[in-house]
Amino acid sequence: MRLLVLGGRGFIGKKLVDALAEKSYQIDVLTRSQTESFRTNNLNPKLIKCNLLDSEFCFDDLVGQYDVIFNCAGELHDESLMHPLHVEATRKLVDAYKRVAQKQNRTIHWVQLSSVGAYGPNHPKANAERMVKEETIPAPIGEYEVTKTLADEIIEKAADEFFSYSILRPSNVYGAEMSNNSIRQLAAMIKKGLFFYIGKSDAVSNYVHVDDVVDALILCGFDSRAKGQIFNLSNDCDQTIVINALAESLGVPVPRLRFNESFVRFIAFIFSWLPTFPLKKSRIDALVGRTHYDTSKIESLLQFKPSRDVEKTIIDVIK
Numbered sequence: 001m002r003l004l005v006l007g008g009r010g011f012i013g014k015k016l017v018d019a020l021a022e023k024s025y026q027i028d029v030l031t032r033s034q035t036e037s038f039r040t041n042n043l044n045p046k047l048i049k050c051n052l053l054d055s056e057f058c059f060d061d062l063v064g065q066y067d068v069i070f071n072c073a074g075e076l077h078d079e080s081l082m083h084p085l086h087v088e089a090t091r092k093l094v095d096a097y098k099r100v101a102q103k104q105n106r107t108i109h110w111v112q113l114s115s116v117g118a119y120g121p122n123h124p125k126a127n128a129e130r131m132v133k134e135e136t137i138p139a140p141i142g143e144y145e146v147t148k149t150l151a152d153e154i155i156e157k158a159a160d161e162f163f164s165y166s167i168l169r170p171s172n173v174y175g176a177e178m179s180n181n182s183i184r185q186l187a188a189m190i191k192k193g194l195f196f197y198i199g200k201s202d203a204v205s206n207y208v209h210v211d212d213v214v215d216a217l218i219l220c221g222f223d224s225r226a227k228g229q230i231f232n233l234s235n236d237c238d239q240t241i242v243i244n245a246l247a248e249s250l251g252v253p254v255p256r257l258r259f260n261e262s263f264v265r266f267i268a269f270i271f272s273w274l275p276t277f278p279l280k281k282s283r284i285d286a287l288v289g290r291t292h293y294d295t296s297k298i299e300s301l302l303q304f305k306p307s308r309d310v311e312k313t314i315i316d317v318i319k
Contacts, residue, residue: 002026003221004066006052006093007073008045011178012113015214016070017045023218028066030073052089053081059096064104068221069097072113079143086147087154094158101162109227111220112167113213114152116206116232116293117145126285127199127261133294134169134230152230164227166220168213171234171293175210176316183317187246189278190255195243199261199288203239206293209308219302226302234293235306242314249315261288 003020007013008029020027027045030052050057052073063069071090075081094110101108119132120139140149155165174183189195197203216233220226247254261284268279298304 001067002065003028004063004069005029005045006069006071007113010072010074011175012173012210012213012217013070013072014177015175015210016072016217019214019218021045030062052093053084059092060100063093063096063108064100066108068109068111069093070111070113070217070221072217074113074144074148076144082143082147083150086144086151090151091154094154094163098158098160098163105162107162107164109221110155110163110165111217112152112155112165113217114148114167114169114230115145116169116171116234117142118149118152118169120145121285122289122291127203127288127290130291131294132232132291134232134297156230159228166226166228167230168216168220169230169232170208170213170216171206171232171236172208173210173213174207174314174317176319178210178317183246183314186243187250187318190243190247191250191252193252193255195255197239197243197255197258197287198264198284199258200290201240201258202290203288204236204290204292205239205242205310206234206236206289206291207242207310207314208233208235208306209310209313212306212308215307216298216302216304219304223302229297229301231298231302232293232295233298233306234295235308235310236292237310239287241311245311245314246318249318 003025005013005017005027008017009031017027017029028048029045030048030050032051073085075085097108118138118140119136120141122128122130138149140146152167155167159165213233244254264279265284268281268284271277
């Protein structure tokens with residue numbers, strides 16, 4: 001069985017490539033640079049130099065030899081590249097795979113790494129209790145979330161006897177090698193004694209360890225029960241669990257101060273003209289959130305549940 005990984009140089013993609021290599025699969029990794037390297041306990045994967053945004057690239061030449069495609073590609077920073085990469089390149093690749101699969105009379109399986117961002121933020125109140133299931137109507141906000149959701153729709157609509165798919169939507173993915181600094185910034189506030197809770201005491205943290213995401217992606221790639229399915233993946237916990245774990249790891253007292261949400265939002269509004277003022281609306285929304293992502297579908301259908309305890313592993317990010 002031959003596999004192709006798109007986005008194999010990213011935080012999740014690299015972990016996926018390493019895990020697949022340990023299982024002795026034949027892996028090709030699409031990359032814009034052939035200087036990439038991967039730490040594996042097996043043969044190094046083959047690197048294919050390719051820019052998916054190249055208008056001259058012939059997608060049919062790429063796709064003919066693969067049985068499973070893992071799409072972990074994503075543009076996190078440059079909004080002008082998000083639609084071309086997430087939507088246009090996905091459409092071209094899917095169309096090419098379908099043509100080749102039909103010509104070769106075989107099935108190709110596509111595993112899409114998506115995000116719970118497809119469901120959008122909580123409205124009208126950020127602190128309202130909410131349970132998000134796979135059936136929840138998508139309502140993405142922001143160019144990244146919108147374009148990734150459009151890619152999901154392209155993949156869903158493409159399904160036929162020659163093309164199958166699985167879509168995985170994890171929440172906030174964390175791990176020691178993550179490039180996103182949100183957890184490190186949170187830890188810095190705790191270390192300086194500047195962190196305080198906002199609003200109600202039952203706020204929820206939505207995290208899932210990168211190794212759990214990789215395990216779920218592999219299940220989606222090879223378990224026939226995952227075909228044609230969308231799965232949410234999150235290891236939700238009380239916000240205090242994350243805060244206390246970080247504080248104890250840093251050797252500082254656990255924060256106990258809590259302010260009224262309306263008061264904090266008023267202060268944030270007054271100082272919103274200051275670019276460096278840390279209390280932005282988006283940050284407050286995140287700290288008061290009580291959204292849960294229901295993972296009962298992947299638990300019941302694939303018998304999969306995140307096994308990395310957030311309390312014990314969140315500290316790896318700041319070591």
